[in-house]
Every structure is written in structure tokens, then in C-alpha cells.
Amino acid sequence: MTTELKASKYRCPTCGGADFVTSVTQWRCTDCGQTYACVYGMPKLFNEETLGAQDRKLRDTFYDGLFGRLYQVTMPAIVMPVRPLSLSGPYWIAYFAAWIALLGLAVGLVAALVSGAWIAAVILALPLVLAALVLNRQRYLLHLLWTAAPVWLSLSRRPYTPPETFAQVHERVLAPLRTASRRLQVLDVSTGSCNSLYKHGWMSLDADYTAIDLSETMLKQGSEMMSKAGVAVDLVLGDAMALPFQDDRFDVVLSYGAVNGLTDPVKAIAEMARVAKPGGVLLFLDEQMYDAATPLDRAYFHKVLSSHNIIHRCPVESLPASLTDVRVTQIYQFYYICTARKAG
Ligand SMILES: C[S@@+](CC[C@H](N)C(=O)[O-])C[C@H]1O[C@@H](n2cnc3c(N)ncnc32)[C@H](O)[C@@H]1O
Ligand SMILES: [Zn+2]
Known part of the structure; x- marks a missing residue:
């Protein structure tokens, strides 16, 4: 049909x-x-041949396939040093279990080699080689191993008070939209598994939802999650830097955790502005270090959180001229939210 x-x-x-x-x-x-x-x-x-090299690489090595399916598990693990213990308990258990397992295997291997127990040595070496291969391919996990506990300890001794919290920024944007006199059009760019679109208040609007991502694995999870939640959403596989939408179509254009990692972040923001209606709102969030970062914070930020990124802060000086009322808020130690309105 x-x-x-x-x-x-x-x-x-x-x-x-x-x-x-x-x-x-x-x-x-x-x-x-x-x-x-x-x-x-x-x-x-989208046309495969026009994709940026970074986007193709991240899609093929990280978001599509096994790692994409494990994204809901690996992503909270990456941010566990910056989240309250109550949200990351199981991840800390897995973290210390990983350390104990790796150290246990290494000590056992040395003992087996010293005593000439070659079969035991091979049995112990195999999981270590497997772990080394995975950690070598996904280097951020290797750096997470040595930074997570020290960063958590260091941050817990120096609480950060944002000028506006994540929830306050969202409420500032959402409150006027809730009283809109017509049905709104909301677009989430690089939506992944639709997690942020679903969770951060946008479902409280009287709106039609559209979401786009480059990864089949991620978007399939989004499709399953939204249909389980009973939310109708138009899902499209496409490139954030060449959005397959006409100009001036959306009242709200969102993007969570993707802009900094795209081949051309500035082009992607220009595309978000292009498809927003005049008067429409843009909101995007990504990694950016706070002013009081220590050398340890910086190591964690660059080697784990922001390791796959092209840029490491909001490109506020390169936003399109069509955007007004631009506000960049450091909501956590390592994250900003940028909100803006398209003129007109
Ligand atoms: C860190 S995830 C964020 C997912 C989601 N927004 C969230 O908050 O959980 C980044 C997403 O960007 C997508 N992505 C990467 N390059 C892209 C591109 N050129 N166009 C559209 N999406 C892209 C990835 O497939 C991935 O789903
Ligand atoms: Zn055509």
C-alpha cells in the first residue's frame, strides 16, 4: 500500500x-x-556519500550494532561520577566488580606463570585479552576505569550550584509553550532512543513529535520505546547537518548530547535554526567544562565524557544570525544547555 x-x-x-x-x-x-x-x-x-566522516565513523563503530544496543547501559556508566549515588548504585557495583575481576585475573595469571601451570595461565589470560581488546576499541571505558572513583570523590567534596538548574531551564522554555493556542510541532535532532524527548517534559505539550537520528540501532530502540509508551512520533533516519525537513516547520527544535560530536556542529545548529519556525525555540545540551575544573576533572572530561567530540563547549560565537535571546547555562559541572529563539 x-x-x-x-x-x-x-x-x-x-x-x-x-x-x-x-x-x-x-x-x-x-x-x-x-x-x-x-x-x-x-x-x-539521507545520501550516504554526503555524510561527514566523523558521523559515519561514530555510527558504524559506536551507535549501530552491539554498542548501540548496549547504549542504555554504557551511557549512564560514563556519567556515573557526576550523578548522585542513588542513581548509579548498580554501576558502582559493576565498576568495583570489574576492578576486582581484572586484578584477580592478573594476579592469578602471574601466579600461574610463576608456578608453570600453563593450562590455568591460558584460561586466565583469555578473559584478560578479551577485556584488553574491548578497552582498546572503546578507550573511554579504559579511562573511565581509572578516573571514575577519584572524580566522584573530588566532585562530592566541591558541590556545584548552577545559575539555573536543568529543570529550571526546561520550565523556562516549556511554561509559555503549554499555553500555546494551537498544536505545536516538536522536532528532536539526534534523538537516539528518544529517551530525552520522552523524559524532559516535552510530552506535557499539545504537540506532534518528529525525531531524527542517523543510527538504525538507536532509532529502532526509540521506536520501540515510544510505541510502548503510546506516543505517536514520526521517526526518520537522517543527517543532522542536512535535515530532511522544509524551512520554518517546527515550533520547538531540540537536541540532547549530540551537537558537539557531529562532523560540523555549527552547520547542524544552522540546520536546526533553518527548520524552526520564526519565533520557534531551540534547545540543545552537550558537554562543556565548568570554570572551576581541576586537572582530574579535565582528564575525565577529555578522555571519557567528551572524548568522541569535535568541539568541547557550546559554539556560541558561531550561532546563526537568525537566532536571538541566546542563553548558555552551565547546568552541571560538565554540561551546558543553550536556548535560543528564531527571530521573526
Ligand atoms: C549521545 S547520543 C544522544 C541520544 C539522545 N539524544 C539522548 O539524549 O539520549 C548521540 C546521537 O547522535 C546520533 N548522531 C550522530 N551523528 C548524527 C548525524 N550526523 N545526524 C543525526 N544523528 C546523529 C547518534 O546516532 C546518537 O543516537
Ligand atoms: Zn527529490
Whole structure:
């Protein structure tokens, strides 16, 4: 069965057209005839050859496949030194268990080698080699091992008071939107598993939701989560730096934890501004170090939290001229939120 989308919010990545004939297996642009395959019913509205090198690399080595499926587990682990113990208890248990296991295996291996117990040595060496391969491929996990406990201890002795909290920034943006006189259009860019879109108050709006990501593995999890939660959302596989949406379409454009890691963060923000309606709101969050960071904080920030990023702070000086009322708030020691409004 096919459906015709005429003058849609979508934009053909090849010709910019807005008309498509869609089915669960493919979308066809009726202006240029280009077809876009669907994965799990979601259209892949991007051209592989125009993707940035960093985006392709992160997708293929981190977000797609096994690591993408484990993202809900690895992501809270990465931030465990900056979260309250009550939220990260199981991660700390796993962290100390990993240390004990690695040290135990290493001591056992040395003892087996010294005593000439070769079979025991091989049995002990195998998991160590496996761990070394994983830690070598995912270096941030290696650095997390040595930084997590010292950083947690250091931060817990120096509490940080933000000028505005995460919740206050969200409430500042959300409160006027809740009284809007018409149904809003909300877009989440690099939505991943739709976690942030779902959790941070946006579901309290009278809105239609659209979400885009480059990774099939991540977006499939988002699709499953949103359908379990009963939230209707238009999901698209696409590139944040070439958003497959027409100009001036969304009242709210969000992005959580992605901008700094894209091949061209400034281009991605310009794209977010392009697809926002005049008067629309942008909100994006990512890594940025607070002023009082210690050398240990910096090591954790650069080797773990921000290790995959292209930039390491909000590119506030390079925002498009169409954005006004720009506010960058250091909400935690290692994160900013930037809010802005598109003029008009
Ligand atoms: C750290 S995750 C954040 C996911 C989600 N926003 C959240 O808060 O959990 C970054 C996301 O950016 C996506 N991403 C990376 N490069 C992208 C690109 N060029 N276009 C769209 N999404 C991209 C990844 O697939 C991943 O899902
Ligand atoms: Zn086209």
C-alpha cells in the first residue's frame, strides 16, 4: 500500500522537493524520482556519500550494532561520577566488580606463570585479552576505569550550584509553550532512543513529535520505546547537518548530547535554526567544562565524557544570525544547555 505526501514537512535530500509516494519499504520523491529505502518502516532520508566522516565513523563503530544496543547501559556508566549515588548504585557495583575481576585475573595469571601451570595461565589470560581488546576499541571505558572513583570523590567534596538548574531551564522554555493556542510541532535532532524527548517534559505539550537520528540501532530502540509508551512520533533516519525537513516547520527544535560530536556542529545548529519556525525555540545540551575544573576533572572530561567530540563547549560565537535571546547555562559541572529563539 502506498500513501501520497503532498507539500509535506519532509525535504528530499537530493532535490529539496516536498512531495513523496511512501510505503513501508521505500519513499520516492515525485519531483526527482529518487528512492529512499525504509528500515523497520522508517525512511532513510539521507545520501550516504554526503555524510561527514566523523558521523559515519561514530555510527558504524559506536551507535549501530552491539554498542548501540548496549547504549542504555554504557551511557549512564560514563556519567556515573557526576550523578548522585542513588542513581548509579548498580554501576558502582559493576565498576568495583570489574576492578576486582581484572586484578584477580592478573594476579592469578602471574601466579600461574610463576608456578608453570600453563593450562590455568591460558584460561586466565583469555578473559584478560578479551577485556584488553574491548578497552582498546572503546578507550573511554579504559579511562573511565581509572578516573571514575577519584572524580566522584573530588566532585562530592566541591558541590556545584548552577545559575539555573536543568529543570529550571526546561520550565523556562516549556511554561509559555503549554499555553500555546494551537498544536505545536516538536522536532528532536539526534534523538537516539528518544529517551530525552520522552523524559524532559516535552510530552506535557499539545504537540506532534518528529525525531531524527542517523543510527538504525538507536532509532529502532526509540521506536520501540515510544510505541510502548503510546506516543505517536514520526521517526526518520537522517543527517543532522542536512535535515530532511522544509524551512520554518517546527515550533520547538531540540537536541540532547549530540551537537558537539557531529562532523560540523555549527552547520547542524544552522540546520536546526533553518527548520524552526520564526519565533520557534531551540534547545540543545552537550558537554562543556565548568570554570572551576581541576586537572582530574579535565582528564575525565577529555578522555571519557567528551572524548568522541569535535568541539568541547557550546559554539556560541558561531550561532546563526537568525537566532536571538541566546542563553548558555552551565547546568552541571560538565554540561551546558543553550536556548535560543528564531527571530521573526
Ligand atoms: C549521545 S547520543 C544522544 C541520544 C539522545 N539524544 C539522548 O539524549 O539520549 C548521540 C546521537 O547522535 C546520533 N548522531 C550522530 N551523528 C548524527 C548525524 N550526523 N545526524 C543525526 N544523528 C546523529 C547518534 O546516532 C546518537 O543516537
Ligand atoms: Zn527529490
